[in-house]
Amino acid sequence: MAVVQEAEDQKQGGASRWLVVAVPYVWLLLFFVAPFLIIFKISLSDTAIALPPYTPVFDGFGAIGDFLSQLDFENYIFLTDDPLYVQAYLSSLRIATISTFLLLLVGYPIALAMARAPTSIRPTLVMMVILPFWTSFLIRVYAWIGILKPDGLLTLLLQTVGLMGPEEQVQIFRTDTAVFIGIVYSYLPFMVLPLYSALEKMDNTLLEAANDLGCPPLKAFWRITFPLSLPGVIAGAMICFIPITGEFVIPDLLGGADTLMIGKTLWTEFFGNRDWPLASAVAVILLVLLVVPIMIFQNQQKKVA
Amino acid sequence: MAKSLGPVKRKFSPWTDPSAIPFIRFENITKRFGNFTAVDSLTLDIYEREFFSLLGPSGCGKTTLMRMLAGFEEPSEGRILLQGKDIQGVPPYRRPTNMMFQSYALFPHMTVEKNIAFGLEQDKLPKGEIAARVDEMLKLVKLETFAKRKPNQLSGGQRQRVALARSLAKRPQVLLLDEPLGALDKKLREETQFELMDIQTKLGLTFLIVTHDQEEAMTVSDRIAVMDKGVIVQVATPAEIYEAPNSRYVADFIGDINILEGSVTTTESALGSPGTVRIDCDGIKVAVDQECQAVTGDKVAFAVRPEKVRISPDQPPDTSVNALHGEVWDIGYLGDFSVFIVKLDDGRVMRAAQANVSRLVDRPITFGDMVWLTWPLDAGLVLTR
Numbered sequence: 001m002a003v004v005q006e007a008e009d010q011k012q013g014g015a016s017r018w019l020v021v022a023v024p025y026v027w028l029l030l031f032f033v034a035p036f037l038i039i040f041k042i043s044l045s046d047t048a049i050a051l052p053p054y055t056p057v058f059d060g061f062g063a064i065g066d067f068l069s070q071l072d073f074e075n076y077i078f079l080t081d082d083p084l085y086v087q088a089y090l091s092s093l094r095i096a097t098i099s100t101f102l103l104l105l106v107g108y109p110i111a112l113a114m115a116r117a118p119t120s121i122r123p124t125l126v127m128m129v130i131l132p133f134w135t136s137f138l139i140r141v142y143a144w145i146g147i148l149k150p151d152g153l154l155t156l157l158l159q160t161v162g163l164m165g166p167e168e169q170v171q172i173f174r175t176d177t178a179v180f181i182g183i184v185y186s187y188l189p190f191m192v193l194p195l196y197s198a199l200e201k202m203d204n205t206l207l208e209a210a211n212d213l214g215c216p217p218l219k220a221f222w223r224i225t226f227p228l229s230l231p232g233v234i235a236g237a238m239i240c241f242i243p244i245t246g247e248f249v250i251p252d253l254l255g256g257a258d259t260l261m262i263g264k265t266l267w268t269e270f271f272g273n274r275d276w277p278l279a280s281a282v283a284v285i286l287l288v289l290l291v292v293p294i295m296i297f298q299n300q301q302k303k304v305a
Numbered sequence: 306m307a308k309s310l311g312p313v314k315r316k317f318s319p320w321t322d323p324s325a326i327p328f329i330r331f332e333n334i335t336k337r338f339g340n341f342t343a344v345d346s347l348t349l350d351i352y353e354r355e356f357f358s359l360l361g362p363s364g365c366g367k368t369t370l371m372r373m374l375a376g377f378e379e380p381s382e383g384r385i386l387l388q389g390k391d392i393q394g395v396p397p398y399r400r401p402t403n404m405m406f407q408s409y410a411l412f413p414h415m416t417v418e419k420n421i422a423f424g425l426e427q428d429k430l431p432k433g434e435i436a437a438r439v440d441e442m443l444k445l446v447k448l449e450t451f452a453k454r455k456p457n458q459l460s461g462g463q464r465q466r467v468a469l470a471r472s473l474a475k476r477p478q479v480l481l482l483d484e485p486l487g488a489l490d491k492k493l494r495e496e497t498q499f500e501l502m503d504i505q506t507k508l509g510l511t512f513l514i515v516t517h518d519q520e521e522a523m524t525v526s527d528r529i530a531v532m533d534k535g536v537i538v539q540v541a542t543p544a545e546i547y548e549a550p551n552s553r554y555v556a557d558f559i560g561d562i563n564i565l566e567g568s569v570t571t572t573e574s575a576l577g578s579p580g581t582v583r584i585d586c587d588g589i590k591v592a593v594d595q596e597c598q599a600v601t602g603d604k605v606a607f608a609v610r611p612e613k614v615r616i617s618p619d620q621p622p623d624t625s626v627n628a629l630h631g632e633v634w635d636i637g638y639l640g641d642f643s644v645f646i647v648k649l650d651d652g653r654v655m656r657a658a659q660a661n662v663s664r665l666v667d668r669p670i671t672f673g674d675m676v677w678l679t680w681p682l683d684a685g686l687v688l689t690r
Contacts (some may be wrong), residue, residue, distance in 0.1 A: 031587075070644065203410065205406050205408055205410040206398070206410050206412060208408035208410065209404070209406055209411075209412070209471075210423070211376075211396070211397040211398045211405045212375060212376075212377075212397050212398070212402075212429055212472075213398075213403065213423050213471070213472075213475065214398045214399075214424055214428060214475065215398055215422035215423070215424075215426035216396070216398050218469075219427075224549055226557045227414050228413065228414055288345060
């Protein structure tokens, strides 16, 4: 009797367990898979002067055959034809790679210092890293315009200190350098936090053991601390690299006319040229490109688990 | 794991030789952390090839003392001499000491082999030599088949042995062991204790072990330093510590003991000449043959180990001294031993231990029995501190 009861309990438990597991999948289905399929479908359509500005718009099940016959890969072929798009993709990947590297360079020492700080002040330090989020992202990027523009705060500072003559001005605004500054500034918390969580977990006696075995501190960092923080490095790098590749606001506000990024191209296609199918194709390709780093990330996460 | 007891230990007692030069000398070492004094002007000599234990409760400063020798802490005052040389300011990675950490501190991203090779690689030894030494170490700790595993694929006992192999690989002049066997179960711990002694004798190294486990210290050590609140209370061989503790603290810390407070009534003993010391402990009259400085009227403690107390239902012929009458209050059956807790007629409690030499399940003495506790003159101790 008791056994039967238990089995029934388990069945019920099983159902509620499935429900719990289903929630994130349903979420992903509704807000990722479905929109992606729509985008993918649009990318196979043709431009039209209509509302929405593409054909065919899905109308009724009877037209499925009709509808399918009108879809083709012509937008994708066009993307490979025009070197502008390839260049935009490559330039995005280049900017994202360099930015991620810069972020690591800046973020690692910060995370390390936080992890080595006394336990009592660590929560405060984490707070300070997240603090910029309390101001709108857009406002913070605008603030950089104020700093970097030729008659901005940086010029003023350098002139006041005397490092720059009164006639000179910093020429950073509307260059790739400004984009890098903006990206590193904006994404720093996303790099620091995973690094910090990896470094904070590290057992300090490991470094003592390395020391004890004849390994000086700097070498111990490269032999022990850094390899053990690799999951954090990879997590931080991926979390930054992926959105930076598709970044639009920062290059648009801080970058120059020659700062080529796929996010900007996408925007131009959608809103400037009103070519939704082509813009969708650009977005789909971007996603496919980013699947590679996402897979690396996934793989690493599995290894950690 | 085959039990090997190794070669029979020869008589080893450099500390009794006044001309012997200590290998390690702690000289008036004081270590303060803020307001807290962890080690208080402590002086201690340790000799070459000695297996030395620092024994004490947690927080007594034993680990701090060891960490100062390893170089992880600098003494606030005093100096540490290693082979006569002051090692003040020498960083840990240049000291000829290696440490086996309590947590083992194995590098989780390296295989067993790599862990053991780590120290040797720092010395830039040729590859072949490193490989040979790693093999030798793996053989020593019987882990040859586990060379390619990562630490998280090993059991606690195996990890502990990797830690030992890693700390021994560089043949340190002094091996420091910080509570090395704490995480092991009793059986494995005992086995490993014998292995440690075996390895120490085989390699002829000086071992300094920190432990709070008195049995462990007794088993492995040539000498033990019992510490309390940053000072050393007694330094002696395990047998001396057990049989002749110099204070109530040591007597109480090591093993089980009955302590009665009292004062000296008559004494025939003086320093250098043993004689009978008679003590009155609030009506209980005891006598001890011992070399003792206490004079008549001195407040002292009388102590006797439970296994030296005889328990019997029969009244002894002489009940005037070293004979107590009481009721069996509780019995702790430990298998090899039974501990009788006897409530004396005046309400005080004494313990007597008896080896269970026969296989009787029903013991002749049981709860509520009236018994006599007796012990010979040389069984007890007078503690003046």
